[in-house]
Every structure is written in C-alpha cells, then in structure tokens.
Amino acid sequence: MAKEPLLTSRRPYLVRAMHEWMTDNGQTPHLVVDAAVTGVVVPRQYVRDGKIVLNVAYTATAGLVMKNDAITFSARFSGVAFDCSVPVQAVLGIYARETGQGMIFSDDEPVAEPKTEGDPPKPTGGDGPSRPRLKVVK
Numbered sequence: 001m002a003k004e005p006l007l008t009s010r011r012p013y014l015v016r017a018m019h020e021w022m023t024d025n026g027q028t029p030h031l032v033v034d035a036a037v038t039g040v041v042v043p044r045q046y047v048r049d050g051k052i053v054l055n056v057a058y059t060a061t062a063g064l065v066m067k068n069d070a071i072t073f074s075a076r077f078s079g080v081a082f083d084c085s086v087p088v089q090a091v092l093g094i095y096a097r098e099t100g101q102g103m104i105f106s107d108d109e110p111v112a113e114p115k116t117e118g119d120p121p122k123p124t125g126g127d128g129p130s131r132p133r134l135k136v137v138k
Contacts, residue, residue, distance in 0.1 A: 011105055012068040012088045018102060019056065019066065019094065027096035028057045031071070032104070037090035039070070043077045051092065054084065 015031075022029040031054045033040060035047040042052050054075070058064060061073040071086045095102030 008068065009088065011091060012066065014103065014105075015071070015088065015091055015094050016066050022094075022096045022102075023058065025096075027098050027101075028055060028060075029102075030054060030095055030097055031056050031086065031091055032093040032095070033086050034090045034092050037087055039085065039087040040090050041083070041085040043080075043082050046077060054086070055097070056094075 019029045033042065033052050033054060034050065035042060035044070035052050036050050042054070046052055055061075056064060056071070056073065061075050064073040065071070067088075069088060071088065071091070072084065074081055074083050076082070091105065093102060093104035
C-alpha cells in the first residue's frame with residue numbers, strides 16, 4: 001500500500017512571496033519572530049515578550065537568503081553588525097511597515113495526511129471543506 005508523501009510547509013513560500021510583493025511595491029518588509037524557537041540567532045537585547053521584529057528589506061540587510069528551512073542575513077543593530085538566522089517555523093508573521101499589511105501564521109499549519117488505499121473518504125461536513133483563512137496584521 002503506497003502512502004502519500006507529506007506536503008512541505010507553505011510558510012517559507014508565503015514569506016518569500018509577501019517579501020517580494022512588499023519590495024516590488026516600495027514597502028519595508030518586517031518579520032515577527034518567536035525568539036524562543038530553537039535555532040533562532042538574533043541579538044537578545046532586542047527581544048521583547050519572547051518576540052523580535054526584524055526589518056528584512058534588502059536595504060537593511062546584507063546577504064539576505066530565504067530558504068525553505070531558514071532565513072539568514074546580516075544586519076546592524078544600533079550600529080553593530082550581527083549575523084541573524086531564523087528557522088522558518090519561528091516566523092510568526094510578515095508585514096509592511098508603511099501599511100501594516102501582511103499575514104500571520106498559525107502553529108497548526110495543515111499538512112497532507114498519509115492514507116492507505118481502501119480508506120473511506122473523510123466526511124467534509126455541510127457544504128464541503130471550509131475555505132482557508134488568512135489574517136492581516138495591522
């Protein structure tokens with residue numbers, strides 16, 4: 001019985017798409033990061049309530065790389081250069097400084113469930129599956 005592979009997280013793709021959209025529209029993308037996630041490397045003196053907001057505009061960073069597993073770059077904090085690394089699962093949201101438009105991510109990102117042949121279809125309820133919902137950060 002063949003199993004369906006689990007889907008990869010859509011979070012890194014959405015972060016990159018929102019970053020590109022904001023940049024193309026002359027806005028300044030900022031990441032909201034959960035600094036408590038293992039692997040987050042940021043200057044701890046700027047962490048507030050377990051979170052940090054990072055300006056990830058190309059003009060504010062050097063060597064910005066947004067991969068599926070992590071976002072890395074160098075930035076200046078009070079004039080001091082710091083190499084940052086943020087695992088993608090630590091990104092809570094991305095928004096434009098000028099407008100507040102963006103999106104936040106939930107921890108319960110759905111992935112495809114493996115199923116075996118012969119499994120009955122899952123009931124969807126009344127009018128079919130519900131539509132995905134995105135939240136706007138203002």
